[in-house]
Amino acid sequence: MDINESLQWSPGCDLPFSQLSQEPSNYQMTQQYTPDSSALYNYTAQRLPYRSSYNMTYSPTTTESSCPRTYTGLDLVGSAGNMNESYPPSAYLLEPQKPQDMLDISSHLTPGSMCNFEDDFEGHCPAMMKSEDSNYGHSRFDSDISMPNSISTPEPQVTSVDTCKSEPSHEDANVDKEQPYAQLIYRALMEQEGHTMVLRDIYNWFKRNTDKATDKETKGWQNSIRHNLSMNGAFEKVDQPVGDAMTREEAKKGFMWRLTDSAIREGVKSTTRYRSKLPNKRGCRSQNPAPQRQASGAKGGQAARKAARLRRSERLRDTRSVPMHKGDTYPPRPGPAYTPFDNFSPSDLAMGYPASPYYCHSEMDFGSPVKQEALPSPFGQNLDILSGQPYPDSPQDLCPDMRYLLPYSPEEPMFYGSGSESGSEPMTPLSSQDYCAMDTSMPQDPACHPEAGEIY
DNA sequence: CTATGTAAACAAC
DNA sequence: GTTGTTTACATAG
Structure with a gap:
């Protein structure tokens, strides 16, 4: 369609983000030859389950940059087959940057401007790619690729929780604490087959995987979850399937919440973005x-x-x-x-x-x-x-x-x-x-x- | 200003 | 009572 075409990502734009996207070789090179590269690689690899599409997006350029780690191990076209180069990688990670997360790559970016900018259009900011991954990514990687969490039932039983908890280190608690609800919900959903859960299960997931539910200081966590589900476009409601793993009662209770395709590909965005920024302007x-x-x-x-x-x-x-x-x-x-x-x-x-x-x-x-x-x-x-x-x-x-x-x-x-x-x-x-x-x-x-x- | 968390009102179920 | 939507406000950065 024309529109679609016109919407194609324009490599020519001189926007901060485009710079990034167009200069992958630069940072790639850096990655290659910096002592941290391996770390970055692992780091990146861990993200794969989250955003294989992300890698795919870069493939055209990254490969030609002769980057040793061309992500070739992945099917760059796979899950995100519907993506095209015109679609800039964009995983908006909610977690704030942290020193330890600032890999060398970060120095080549202008976190501030770029990230902000990309925020605007969901661009992806690698520098922001932090995260819990350091201790969470692993499990994700394993579960998503080698050990599909398929084992975990849609019903977050102890199993799913355990699998998630087992790997992550003790830091997990802290991580959870620092992560915004949207990100946590995202994680919860990502762990599920079909990336779908019912509210109740999300609650349970929080109870087991975060301290939001137990932390005395965290009040209204359920309300916050609901709020985020409702307000964040990364989550969408879907009708509950009748029968199957779903019990009658469960089926009766509201919708199931599912990650949108884009969310799966690009990550969750700040819930704030979905709010009206004009509090007093109604309309x-x-x-x-x-x-x-x-x-x-x-x-x-x-x-x-x-x-x-x-x-x-x-x-x-x-x-x-x-x-x-x-x-x-x-x-x-x-x-x-x-x-x-x-x-x-x-x-x-x-x-x-x-x-x-x-x-x-x-x-x-x-x-x-x-x-x-x-x-x-x-x-x-x-x-x-x-x-x-x-x-x-x-x-x-x-x-x-x-x-x-x-x-x-x-x-x-x-x-x-x-x-x-x-x-x-x-x-x-x-x-x-x-x-x-x-x-x-x-x-x-x-x-x-x-x-x-x-x-x- | 942005992101986030939270409270709260309210409707539907 | 639970679920879902929305607005408002507070706070941190």
Whole structure:
């Protein structure tokens, strides 16, 4: 598809990330001849199970760089067959860099700028490739490749836990402690066959593999898990299969959570990216009433917000005028309080799909200078973030209103988010539900963001 | 400003 | 009561 093509990773871009991707030989060389190279190699190897695709992505260049460790041991095309060179390696690792993780490679990168940048489009920052891997990677490697965790049942019984725990050193606890929920959940899911778990099992996994559940200081860990599952696009809900290993009761309890393809390939991204960065700018959600629980969540959010606002106003009154929050510029909303379906437009109804926040909304779309275009931009890959697969035949299929956006000038920046003007919006890789927006490279921001409608 | 954790409201089940 | 969604706020870096 054209879009797809246009989204191809452009080697020519002079963006920080592209530099990296284009100069693998540089750092590769460094790796080769530095004393740490072996360490790095192991380190890298350990990551393989996580991101064979990552390696694949680099293959074209790495091989020609005559790097001894060409990753040839792997099928560079294998699991990530749907990836192409245009898709920059991008595993966003949540763990903060740590001294011990900063292998020589790091010195050749500009962790700060590059990582930040790549964050924007899910680029991959090798320097960030740290992790628990030092003590966790092993197990992962073994389980994923040589000893598939297939043994571990979807039901995280002691077995799966044990296998995981056995290998990792004592440091594991600390590691877990340092890892954000999103990363931990990611780990939990990665260990499962099918990368799928039910909430309850995730809880159990946490109990057994982390100290979040036991640490007295960690409160609301379950809530946090749920929050991360809901908010992080790396996780998606899937219906529970009926029968099989699943009991009736289990099947009844909610969905199963699964890692998205892109998450499996590239790792999990910061949950933050999926949050609205414009706390006080409301909008999107209201614009796109969500079905069922989404709707309920939205309602809850609204209510919560109201309450919060109330509290805030009272607080402000007490403390006298405190400068408004940046986002508090929004004018009072006229009319009745929002309800999930308030903003249903006739067209939405006609279309027969719920105006979920995850669907591009015509109004919303129009509300901002959204360009759905296909620019050869490093960001382009974002469009494909979810599956790394070709776009649907037509974005309009997912988001009928998209067609209206096509006319927009392609000259406009694709993203308005981080790294760009607004910088405040989540440049995020939308969750699978955001597919539409994503695919069409809609800037998630004000544009496709909930807030847009309400504010503007 | 970003990332993260957490509280909490609320709806659906 | 559990699950899921969302918003808000606090804090650390």
